[in-house]
Amino acid sequence: MSTDRVLGGRYELRDVLGRGGMxxxxxxxxxxxxxxxxxxxxxxxxxxxxxxxxxLRREAQTVAGLHHxxxxxxxxxxxxxxDSRADEPSVPFIVMEYVAxxxxxxxxxxxxxxLEQSIQHQVxxxxxxEFSHRAGVVxxxxxxxxxxxxxxxxxxxxxxxxxxxxxxxxxxxxxPHALLGTAQYLSPEQVRGEIADARSDLYSAGCLxxxxxxxxxPFVGDNPVVLAYQHVHEDPRRASAYRTEVTPSLDxxxxxxxxxxxxxxxxxxxxxxxxxxSAAKGLNRADGxxxxxxxVPFPLLGHATTxxxxxxxxxxxxxxxxxxxxxxxxxxxxx
Numbered sequence: 001m002s003t004d005r006v007l008g009g010r011y012e013l014r015d016v017l018g019r020g021g022m023x024x025x026x027x028x029x030x031x032x033x034x035x036x037x038x039x040x041x042x043x044x045x046x047x048x049x050x051x052x053x054x055x056l057r058r059e060a061q062t063v064a065g066l067h068h069x070x071x072x073x074x075x076x077x078x079x080x081x082x083d084s085r086a087d088e089p090s091v092p093f094i095v096m097e098y099v100a101x102x103x104x105x106x107x108x109x110x111x112x113x114x115l116e117q118s119i120q121h122q123v124x125x126x127x128x129x130e131f132s133h134r135a136g137v138v139x140x141x142x143x144x145x146x147x148x149x150x151x152x153x154x155x156x157x158x159x160x161x162x163x164x165x166x167x168x169x170x171x172x173x174x175x176p177h178a179l180l181g182t183a184q185y186l187s188p189e190q191v192r193g194e195i196a197d198a199r200s201d202l203y204s205a206g207c208l209x210x211x212x213x214x215x216x217x218p219f220v221g222d223n224p225v226v227l228a229y230q231h232v233h234e235d236p237r238r239a240s241a242y243r244t245e246v247t248p249s250l251d252x253x254x255x256x257x258x259x260x261x262x263x264x265x266x267x268x269x270x271x272x273x274x275x276x277x278s279a280a281k282g283l284n285r286a287d288g289x290x291x292x293x294x295x296v297p298f299p300l301l302g303h304a305t306t307x308x309x310x311x312x313x314x315x316x317x318x319x320x321x322x323x324x325x326x327x328x329x330x331x332x333x334x335x
Contacts, residue, residue: 006031007039007080008078008079010031010032011029011031011037011093012028013026013028014026015027020161022042022043022052022055022056023040023041023042023043023056024040024041025038025039025040025041026039026041027098028095030075030095037095037096037097037098038095038096038097039093039095040056040094040096041091041092041093042056042093044088047088047089047091047092048089053092056161058165059163060074060077062137062160063096063160065135065137066131066135066137069156070124070125070127070128070154070155070157071132071156071157072096072097072148072156074094074097075095075097076094076095077092077094077095078092078095079092079093080092080093097156099150100150100151101148101149101150102148102149103144103145103147103148104144104145104155104208104212105143105145107144107149108211112243113212115213115246115250115280115283116280117212118212118213119276119277119280121147121149121155121212122205122273123273123277124155125147125157126205126269126270126272126276127269128156128157129142129205129269130269130270132157133198133201136165137163137164137165138164138165138196138197138200138201139157139160139201139204140162140164140200140201141159141182141185141204142157142204142205142207143184143204143207145182147208164196181204183221183224183227184217184227185207185208186227187199187200187203187204187231187262188203188232189262191228191231191232197262198268198269199262199265199266199267201269202257202268202269203257203258203265205257205269206218206257206258206265209253209254209257210236210239210258213250214239214242214243215243218236218254219234219236235258236258239251245283247283249278250276250279250280252279253275253279256275
């Protein structure tokens with residue numbers, strides 16, 4: 001294997017797991033520890049740009065400080081130097097936990113989730129967001145593509161590439177007041193160019209829950225401008241209009257989560273989760289959507305959750321042999 005495929009003399013690059021405008025994510029083998037990891041490598045053409053180099057470094061620093069079973073882990077960072085190209089700059093990379101499984105985006109494409117599955121995934125996402133927000137980190141791009149579903153059914157949030165850290169707008173992975181994120185899941189204040197806070201993530205999480213329950217985001221448009229207008233000025237249809245099993249209580253939770261004014265939304269991920277789990281108690285067991293017994297209660301901060309699907313330890317991504325590749329099943333795909 002050529003040296004340009006072994007980063008830092010340690011990480012042997014294999015399949016490409018995801019591509020983005022800033023970076024490429026590879027499946028890789030950690031030669032020293034004999035485990036599979038995901039390596040996010042800055043695109044070569046961007047390696048000379050201090051803005052993008054700094055953005056990748058801050059992403060690594062941000063995620064490295066978040067130790068939660070529902071957030072992808074960072075193992076290492078480094079810079080690769082190609083000895084055959086002495087005139088080229090070093091290329092930064094991040095080594096992350098390899099998350100076997102598929103994104104919620106891919107899972108939704110396979111068919112509708114039960115209400116129980118939807119609520120279970122949402123509760124776990126909110127647990128991770130509560131932990132992130134307590135640490136002063138606002139993700140700013142919560143969406144189905146950035147939530148991985150592990151083989152045992154757990155969830156992990158990935159891609160903190162545009163996260164905002166702390167109360168200082170300058171301590172963000174990109175320039176403040178820029179329109180960042182994905183149009184279908186942007187909060188109204190992000191559309192207006194205002195600084196995002198934890199409640200902005202909760203709006204995006206509301207969009208996520210809406211899509212988990214109905215199979216479609218709350219707003220659909222031909223272009224980002226149309227979507228932006230809808231987020232600011234229009235109210236989505238009740239989720240029950242698209243799926244009759246959605247109860248009035250769940251509709252009410254979504255109305256609060258998707259309020260235009262952030263002061264009218266849930267003020268924390270915990271309060272969002274508690275309202276959702278309370279609404280879940282009204283689901284009809286006869287519809288195959290019972291959600292009261294299996295939904296994981298909101299965990300204590302800083303404690304890993306163990307569910308009936310398996311222990312947290314089983315979500316580490318360690319594997320003694322190369323994981324099977326399935327193009328429909330992406331792994332840590334932040335790019």
